Amino acid sequence: MHALAPDMSMSENGNRPLDVLETSVGESVTIQLKDGERYEGELVGYDQHMNLVVEEDEDTTIIRGDNVVTIRP
Amino acid sequence: MHALAPDMSMSENGNRPLDVLETSVGESVTIQLKDGERYEGELVGYDQHMNLVVEEDEDTTIIRGDNVVTIRP
Amino acid sequence: MHALAPDMSMSENGNRPLDVLETSVGESVTIQLKDGERYEGELVGYDQHMNLVVEEDEDTTIIRGDNVVTIRP
Amino acid sequence: MHALAPDMSMSENGNRPLDVLETSVGESVTIQLKDGERYEGELVGYDQHMNLVVEEDEDTTIIRGDNVVTIRP
Amino acid sequence: MHALAPDMSMSENGNRPLDVLETSVGESVTIQLKDGERYEGELVGYDQHMNLVVEEDEDTTIIRGDNVVTIRP
Amino acid sequence: MHALAPDMSMSENGNRPLDVLETSVGESVTIQLKDGERYEGELVGYDQHMNLVVEEDEDTTIIRGDNVVTIRP
Amino acid sequence: MHALAPDMSMSENGNRPLDVLETSVGESVTIQLKDGERYEGELVGYDQHMNLVVEEDEDTTIIRGDNVVTIRP
Numbered sequence: 001m002h003a004l005a006p007d008m009s010m011s012e013n014g015n016r017p018l019d020v021l022e023t024s025v026g027e028s029v030t031i032q033l034k035d036g037e038r039y040e041g042e043l044v045g046y047d048q049h050m051n052l053v054v055e056e057d058e059d060t061t062i063i064r065g066d067n068v069v070t071i072r073p
Numbered sequence: 074m075h076a077l078a079p080d081m082s083m084s085e086n087g088n089r090p091l092d093v094l095e096t097s098v099g100e101s102v103t104i105q106l107k108d109g110e111r112y113e114g115e116l117v118g119y120d121q122h123m124n125l126v127v128e129e130d131e132d133t134t135i136i137r138g139d140n141v142v143t144i145r146p
Numbered sequence: 147m148h149a150l151a152p153d154m155s156m157s158e159n160g161n162r163p164l165d166v167l168e169t170s171v172g173e174s175v176t177i178q179l180k181d182g183e184r185y186e187g188e189l190v191g192y193d194q195h196m197n198l199v200v201e202e203d204e205d206t207t208i209i210r211g212d213n214v215v216t217i218r219p
Numbered sequence: 220m221h222a223l224a225p226d227m228s229m230s231e232n233g234n235r236p237l238d239v240l241e242t243s244v245g246e247s248v249t250i251q252l253k254d255g256e257r258y259e260g261e262l263v264g265y266d267q268h269m270n271l272v273v274e275e276d277e278d279t280t281i282i283r284g285d286n287v288v289t290i291r292p
Numbered sequence: 293m294h295a296l297a298p299d300m301s302m303s304e305n306g307n308r309p310l311d312v313l314e315t316s317v318g319e320s321v322t323i324q325l326k327d328g329e330r331y332e333g334e335l336v337g338y339d340q341h342m343n344l345v346v347e348e349d350e351d352t353t354i355i356r357g358d359n360v361v362t363i364r365p
Numbered sequence: 366m367h368a369l370a371p372d373m374s375m376s377e378n379g380n381r382p383l384d385v386l387e388t389s390v391g392e393s394v395t396i397q398l399k400d401g402e403r404y405e406g407e408l409v410g411y412d413q414h415m416n417l418v419v420e421e422d423e424d425t426t427i428i429r430g431d432n433v434v435t436i437r438p
Numbered sequence: 439m440h441a442l443a444p445d446m447s448m449s450e451n452g453n454r455p456l457d458v459l460e461t462s463v464g465e466s467v468t469i470q471l472k473d474g475e476r477y478e479g480e481l482v483g484y485d486q487h488m489n490l491v492v493e494e495d496e497d498t499t500i501i502r503g504d505n506v507v508t509i510r511p
Contacts, residue, residue, distance in 0.1 A: 014098035014118030017135050020126050025160035034108070034140075035180070035215065045160030050124070050137055051196070053166050062163050062217040064196055067180075069108065071135040087244035087264030090281050093272050107254070107286075123270070123283055142254065144281040171306035181326070181361065191306030197342070199312050208309050208363040210342055213326075233390035233410030236427050239418050253400070253432075269416070269429055288400065290427040317452035327472070327507065337452030343488070345458050354455050354509040356488055359472075379463035379483030382500050385491050399473070399505075415489070415502055434473065436500040 021046045024073040029054065032069045039063065043073075094119045097146040102127065105142045112136065116146075167192045170219040175200065178215045185209065189219075240265045243292040248273065251288045258282065262292075313338050316365040321346065324361045331355065335365075386411045389438040394419065397434045404428065408438075459484050462511040467492065470507045477501065481511075 024043045031039040031054060041056035050065035097116045104112040104127060114129035123138035170189045177185040177200060187202035196211035243262045250258040250273060260275035269284035316335045323331040323346060333348035342357035389408045396404040396419060406421035415430035462481045469477040469492060479494035488503035 013095070013120060014116065015126055016118045016120050017124035017126050018120065020118065020133065020135055022159070033215065037215075043160065045162045045166065047159060047162050047164065051163035053161055053163050060166065060219055062166055062219070064211070064214045064216070065137070066139070066212070067215050068137045069106065069110075069140050070137070073133055073135070086241070086266060087262065088272055089264045089266050090270035090272050091266065093264065093279065093281055138283070139285070141283045142252065142256075142286050143283070146279055146281070168305070179361065183361075189306065191308045191312065193305060193308050193310065197309035199307055199309050206312065206365050208312055208365070210357070210360045210362070212358070213361050232387070232412060233408065234418055235410045235412050236416035236418050237412065239410065239425065239427055284429070285431070287429045288398065288402075288432050289429070292425055292427070314451070325507065329507075335452065337454045337458065339451060339454050339456065343455035345453055345455050352458065352511055354458055354511070356503070356506045356508070358504070359507050378460070378485060379481065380491055381483045381485050382489035382491050383485065385483065385498065385500055430502070431504070433502045434471065434475075434505050435502070438498055438500070 017050075018046075018048065020073065021050075021071065024071070027073055030072040031063065032071075033063070033067045034069055035067065043071075090123075091119075091121065093146065094123070094144065097144070100146055103145040104136065105144075106136070106140045107142055108140065116144075164192075164194065166219065167196075167217065170217070173219055176218040177209065178217075179209070179213045180215055181213065189217075236269075237265075237267065239292065240269075240290065243290070246292055249291040250282065251290075252282070252286045253288055254286065262290075310338075310340065312365065313342075313363065316363070319365055322364040323355065324363075325355070325359045326361055327359065335363075383411075383413065385438065386415075386436065389436070392438055395437040396428065397436075398428070398432045399434055400432065408436075455488075456484075456486065458511065459488075459509065462509070465511055468510040469501065470509075471501070471505045472507055473505065481509075 025045065027043060029043045031052060039054050039056065039061060041054040043052065044055050044060065045053040050068050052063040054061050054063065098118065100116060102116045104125060112127050112129065112134060114127040116125065117128050117133065118126040123141050125136040127134050127136065171191065173189060175189045177198060185200050185202065185207060187200040189198065190201050191199040196214050198209040200207050200209065244264065246262060248262045250271060258273050258275065258280060260273040262271065263274050263279065264272040269287050271282040273280050273282065317337065319335060321335045323344060331346050331348065331353060333346040335344065336347050337345040342360050344355040346353050346355065390410065392408060394408045396417060404419050404421065404426060406419040408417065409420050410418040415433050417428040419426050419428065463483065465481060467481045469490060477492050477494065477499060479492040482491040482493050484490050488506050490501040492499050492501065
């Protein structure tokens with residue numbers, strides 16, 4: 001069902017961070033960066049490094065994952 | 074019993090950090106970040122990079138592991 | 147169609163950051179660096195580390211990926 | 220005797236850092252972190268990244284290895 | 293033609309950063325480092341980490357890649 | 366003679382850093398850390414990350430390699 | 439002739455950084471570190487991380503590669 005965790009059961013790792021990200025695609029998220037910047041918008045995509053694509057209004061932003069502190073779905 | 078340490082005995086590595094995390098899923102934890110922020114809530118999930126998912130009240134937060142200093146179950 | 151994600155469907159990872167970069171080649175982008183510098187120009191190329199090549203007027207700049215905060219297509 | 224160094228002899232690498240950690244499990248240690256914090260307690264566990272589990276009084280703390288400067292058994 | 297990208301076509305990744313570096317060998321470049329230093333000279337060599345060799349007048353300088361912000365051919 | 370460099374000849378890499386460390390086991394060394402701290406004592410052990418074990422008087426200290434600037438045998 | 443680049447021709451990568459280092463073994467070099475320190479001496483050895491061994495007068499210094507900014511042969 002999920003390429004990154006094909007056989008994960010709830011008893012191992014709980015809800016893994018990347019699985020929670022997966023379920024947040026298409027949803028509104030708040031992203032906090034290390035430099036203090038904050039992005040609010042729709043999560044459009046991500047990868048395993050937590051590189052993110054977020055859309056605010058009509059603007060798309062690619063965020064390099066190493067800048068991310070937290071993501072709040 | 075645990076995919077990350079299938080044949081670990083207590084005499085090797087003691088209780089490994091990721092095993093202690095595994096037993097903390099569903100429990101209340103306090104997470105200290107490098108920027109001074111502190112999160113208290115239920116540990117919902119984690120992965121091998123110590124990326125974390127924590128739930129405070131109704132809010133879910135994904136924390137990128139490289140920001141973490143300590144986790145207190 | 148894309149070597150980095152040959153069989154990606156929209157239900158996995160959404161639009162991945164490197165795929166959005168791929169579609170931005172030849173387009174105008176704004177790149178924000180960690181040191182506060184900002185580059186605006188045509189995205190000429192990239193790789194999986196988010197090393198970038200950008201062209202402003204006649205000037206080509208190679209940017210090492212670990213300096214990048216955000217890329218706005 | 221130790222999974223990380225099954226055939227280490229004393230003439231190679233001396234007493235490796237992870238072997239010294241292994242012998243310190245169950246013992247009292249002082250851990251110095253990069254942010255100036257200091258933890259004293261029983262070393263409960265560790266892994267190859269020097270992620271640590273330490274117990275002070277009744278409190279368990281998981282420390283992410285990249286914060287560690289020194290460990291004194 | 294290039295070991296790092298033997299079958300790259302222009303429709304994938306555009307002109308990759310390392311390919312642009314390859315074409316800059318023997319040419320004059322300006323290198324900006326994270327500490328604010330700037331090197332101008334002939335690019336003599338490079339590797340996949342963006343470690344660089346640059347020649348100013350008669351002086352050769354090896355630059356460790358993790359210090360590099362930008363390279364302008 | 367040395368697991369890390371079984372077939373190294375003097376014409377390749379010279380005396381490699383880890384080989385010099387190997388010959389320093391049991392000897393007195395001065396270790397300079399990034400935070401300005403300095404350790405003087407007997408080098409008891411090391412690994413490929415330059416994690417170190419050093420003994421001053423009766424005190425053993427494990428140093429995580431990423432804190433090390435220089436080691437002077 | 440060189441284990442790290444057995445089939446390198448001058449038309450690929452130019453004179454690679456590690457090849458320039460190899461030819462500098464036994465020669466006098468100036469090494470600039472990130473903390474502002476500068477070492478001048480004979481390059482005694484190196485490895486692929488740019489860990490270095492340098493000899494000033496009778497003193498040998500091992501430098502962990504991640505501290506290095508530049509090496510001038």
